[in-house]
Amino acid sequence: MEAGKRQRQLVWFAAAMTIVACVSLAMPTALDAQAVRRGPTPQFLSASADVVPARWHAQYLAHLPPTISLPADELGTRLVTEYGAMLVARGVVLPPTGMFLSEEAVAEWQKQTLGDGAGLHLQPAAQAALASAREEAARVGLTITARSDDSGPRRYHDTLDLWTSRVEPGLAHWVKSGRLGSAEVNAIRNLTPHAQTRAILQLERAGMFFSKDFSKSILSSVAPPGASQHLSLLAYDVKEHDDPRVRAILARHGWHQTVVGDLPHFTYLGAPAAELKSLGLINVERADRRFWVPRPARHADSDALLSSR
Numbered sequence: 001m002e003a004g005k006r007q008r009q010l011v012w013f014a015a016a017m018t019i020v021a022c023v024s025l026a027m028p029t030a031l032d033a034q035a036v037r038r039g040p041t042p043q044f045l046s047a048s049a050d051v052v053p054a055r056w057h058a059q060y061l062a063h064l065p066p067t068i069s070l071p072a073d074e075l076g077t078r079l080v081t082e083y084g085a086m087l088v089a090r091g092v093v094l095p096p097t098g099m100f101l102s103e104e105a106v107a108e109w110q111k112q113t114l115g116d117g118a119g120l121h122l123q124p125a126a127q128a129a130l131a132s133a134r135e136e137a138a139r140v141g142l143t144i145t146a147r148s149d150d151s152g153p154r155r156y157h158d159t160l161d162l163w164t165s166r167v168e169p170g171l172a173h174w175v176k177s178g179r180l181g182s183a184e185v186n187a188i189r190n191l192t193p194h195a196q197t198r199a200i201l202q203l204e205r206a207g208m209f210f211s212k213d214f215s216k217s218i219l220s221s222v223a224p225p226g227a228s229q230h231l232s233l234l235a236y237d238v239k240e241h242d243d244p245r246v247r248a249i250l251a252r253h254g255w256h257q258t259v260v261g262d263l264p265h266f267t268y269l270g271a272p273a274a275e276l277k278s279l280g281l282i283n284v285e286r287a288d289r290r291f292w293v294p295r296p297a298r299h300a301d302s303d304a305l306l307s308s309r
């Protein structure tokens with residue numbers, strides 16, 4: 001356990017140093033100088049250390065797995081803000097990290113979690129709850145179906161492909177508009193996926209966004225490679241998500257919306273809505289939906305955290 005934790009810490013350290021070096025050498029004109037100076041903090045933590053946890057309410061921190069590994073900088077804050085509700089799910093196996101670093105790490109964890117056998121599928125509790133929700137829906141003439149072929153479990157490379165499908169058009173857009181040069185773009189392309197995630201988030205802090213219309217954060221619709229809830233086998237994209245009756249049925253069976261703005265995306269939390277506040281989650285209303293997110297340390301922080309999206 002200790003060796004594994006140390007190894008993860010070293011990997012985060014290497015990632016932080018890589019991006020500091022690349023940003024300093026390759027992109028000084030493109031980035032907010034203040035952000036570069038602050039840089040990723042070369043400290044690493046479990047959920048009991050400071051920096052990132054200081055942003056969150058004690059009730060939420062108390063329900064995090066004590067051994068989970070999260071980066072101790074802005075990336076860690078963003079990962080918890082965007083995807084952190086899942087990390088307090090009940091009755092399931094939680095991932096060891098907020099962001100897997102490789103195809104191998106994901107594959108090994110998924111194999112450990114599911115055991116050998118029926119291939120890649122949702123975690124058993126999530127799968128059973130989804131089946132129950134479908135039965136309840138069928139009794140009132142509704143269906144709950146997959147939005148696409150990759151609606152449920154995913155492999156690491158699926159999340160990398162999705163990420164790249166947003167990053168590349170964004171890079172092309174910001175080159176065309178004169179905000180990035182080709183050397184900077186090449187430097188970004190050559191980063192490891194997790195270092196590239198930090199670089200893209202830094203560019204977004206300087207106003208260069210990577211969503212489809214370049215107006216908001218890339219994280220509003222795509223998770224960084226290795227950080228998707230789909231890798232934890234606890235997420236499902238629902239075709240009928242627009243129907244409030246479908247959302248209510250899913251919520252009764254522990255499936256909730258937790259990624260603000262990702263409308264088809266549901267997360268298995270293993271508890272009905274009435275119990276989610278006791279896990280340290282709060283709900284925010286967007287697009288007539290109720291999304292459950294980690295409770296910030298101070299109420300005033302919630303708007304600030306969410307406005308960074």
Ligand SMILES: [Zn+2]
Binds near residue numbers: 237264265
């Ligand atoms: Zn999804």
